[in-house]
Amino acid sequence: MIRFDVLTLFPEIFASALKETTLKRAQAAGLIEVRLYDIRDWAEGRHHQADDMPYGGGDGMVMKPEPLFAAIRTVRAQGPEAKVTLLSPQGRRLDQTLARELSQRPRLILVCGRYAGVDERVREHLVDEELSIGDYVLSGGELPALVVIEAVARLKPGVLGNQESAAADSFPQRLEAPQYTRPEKCEGHAVPEVLLSGHHEAIRRFRLKESLRRTLLSRPDLFERYPPEGEELALLEEIKAERGQG
Ligand SMILES: C[S@@+](CC[C@H](N)C(=O)[O-])C[C@H]1O[C@@H](n2cnc3c(N)ncnc32)[C@H](O)[C@@H]1O
Structure with a gap:
């Protein structure tokens, strides 16, 4: 069993991906557990503001540090010791080898950035590692977090059904041979x-x-x-x- 704790401003993005096919089956079988936390729940004030303008000027909003400090601390304390992983285009690039490494952990805490990113103090003082899904920039860490969850989950024994097989998959060493089905x-x-x-x-x-x-x-x-x-x-x-x- 591997547990994913996901901190996000947009938990709804995860809804359909988690209730279909591989990830649905994995959760139902108790092989993975995904807990979603809305960072805004830790944002103070009537509007639960989670972002603000960058010091020094510039485009885009920055995710405020206080809600993230509070959210990460609370979530981290609610389970076994785990690294805090920030999804970031500046992080270590995900590949099948890293997915295998991550799949050996009992728990992953995934923090999804948005806007122009998170206040640097969060990265410096709370984040243990940064993880990128590739050399391109997306608008948020939610799709990257789903990519990590699926890449890791399908490596847990029992997650894949008979119709699929992880053994013949393309990575890490060779690309997979072509596949055919009926008709001839x-x-x-x-x-x-x-x-x-x-x-x-x-x-x-x-x-x-x-x-x-x-x-x-x-x-x-x-x-x-x-x-x-x-x-x-x-x-x-x-x-x-x-x-x-x-
Ligand atoms: C628009 S991006 C911010 C990019 C940031 N200004 C930079 O240049 O590093 C907003 C958020 O999307 C997520 N993100 C974007 N691209 C990503 C990637 N390739 N891998 C992982 N996360 C990514 C991160 O969580 C990031 O904080």
Whole structure:
């Protein structure tokens, strides 16, 4: 079981993602738990103002520190010891290796920024780590938090149904081989014959070779990080020879 505590100004953004398919199943089976907290509940004053103008001027509003200090402290104290993770484009980039690391933790506290970001004092004094989902900027940390939750949840044993499999997924080492389903012919385009042959060894070899072909074409950097060995080397030679002929 892994518990996610999510601090956000927009808890509703999570509603439909949490009540459908993978994440719904994971919660129902008690494999993950997601608790949502509205940061505005800790914002004082009649309007529960959670943002303010930046000191020194400039565009955009900044998330006020006091509601975040109070919210993070309260939530952190309500469960087992856990790091406070701020979603931020400046953070460590999420990949499958990091998702696996995170999936080993019992609890994640995810803080979603909005507007121009959070007051720096929150980052300095309360945040233990920053996590980015990629080199682009979104308007808030809610979609990134959902990305983290789903990437982590599907690694917990029992979360994926029989229809899916985490083992054959594309990362971290090789891109996944192409997948086909019925019909055998679609607008004249046929499924590769070997997949219909029932010959398990030939199918295994076909899939491995196509997985290597895709990796070579789209993500050759993965071969530097995870060098090919044995059968993979032989298949890569075949692929290169075929390309030479083509
Ligand atoms: C408009 S962004 C603020 C960006 C900030 N001014 C900066 O340049 O670092 C608002 C919030 O969206 C979230 N966010 C935006 N892009 C993200 C990304 N790639 N990964 C994770 N969180 C992101 C963060 O929580 C951030 O505080």
